[in-house]
Amino acid sequence: MSHTVDLEADIGEVLLSEAEIAAKTAELGRRISEDYAGRNLTLVSVLKGSLPFMADLMRQISLPLRIDLMEVSSYGGTATESSGLVRIIKDLSASIADEDVLLVEDIIDTGLTLNYLVRYLRGKNPASLRICTLLDKPARRLVDIPVDYVGFEIPDQFVVGYGLDYSERYRNLRFVGVLRPEVYSAHE
Ligand code: 5GP
Numbered sequence: 001m002s003h004t005v006d007l008e009a010d011i012g013e014v015l016l017s018e019a020e021i022a023a024k025t026a027e028l029g030r031r032i033s034e035d036y037a038g039r040n041l042t043l044v045s046v047l048k049g050s051l052p053f054m055a056d057l058m059r060q061i062s063l064p065l066r067i068d069l070m071e072v073s074s075y076g077g078t079a080t081e082s083s084g085l086v087r088i089i090k091d092l093s094a095s096i097a098d099e100d101v102l103l104v105e106d107i108i109d110t111g112l113t114l115n116y117l118v119r120y121l122r123g124k125n126p127a128s129l130r131i132c133t134l135l136d137k138p139a140r141r142l143v144d145i146p147v148d149y150v151g152f153e154i155p156d157q158f159v160v161g162y163g164l165d166y167s168e169r170y171r172n173l174r175f176v177g178v179l180r181p182e183v184y185s186a187h188e
Helices: 018-035 051-058 112-122 181-185
Strands: 011-016 041-047 065-075 085-090 100-108 128-136 149-153 176-179
Touching: 018 051, 018 128, 018 149, 041 051, 041 112, 051 065, 051 100, 065 112, 085 112, 100 112, 112 128, 176 181
Parallel strands: 041 065, 041 100, 100 128, 128 149
Antiparallel strands: 011 176, 065 085
């Protein structure tokens, strides 16, 4: 596979700037800090896409909290479509029983991955389970799951950056953007 020399040159449109993401993360952190005061908060995030959001959000929450990380991969899909078949690559490292769990997601698209995770985490008997996502693409939802904290609703476009990848690239962009169509056609 060829290596992109200039990552930013592959972006057709910046959807969310670094400053917009930072402001929204601070706002979500304030809300979560109010809502979870006096609770046993554990943030659970899902590698790899949620990594920057998790790192930024946790530092905007002014409460004692624990974090845990899972990694899942969906199989049977393509580089831009999830199939809903989920495999756990890395499980939680501690019990979440009786914890107030907030699942921190990068993006909810069809909702199939989230649906799987919510069922899995509920089976571990947390005191409560809520969902926080930076990005939401409601137009593509196949499973209706109530999402408690949403950063931005975005249109039905495949986005990269701020953790989100295309073929494992672009995660390190500081903004969220849409790839130029030529980038896909070169690989598919
Ligand atoms: P869902 O199961 O909700 O359809 O998809 C969830 C997962 O698909 C996300 O965690 C993410 O890995 C991937 N995904 C969905 N939409 C996008 C997108 O626009 N860009 C990127 N890079 N990944 C996406």
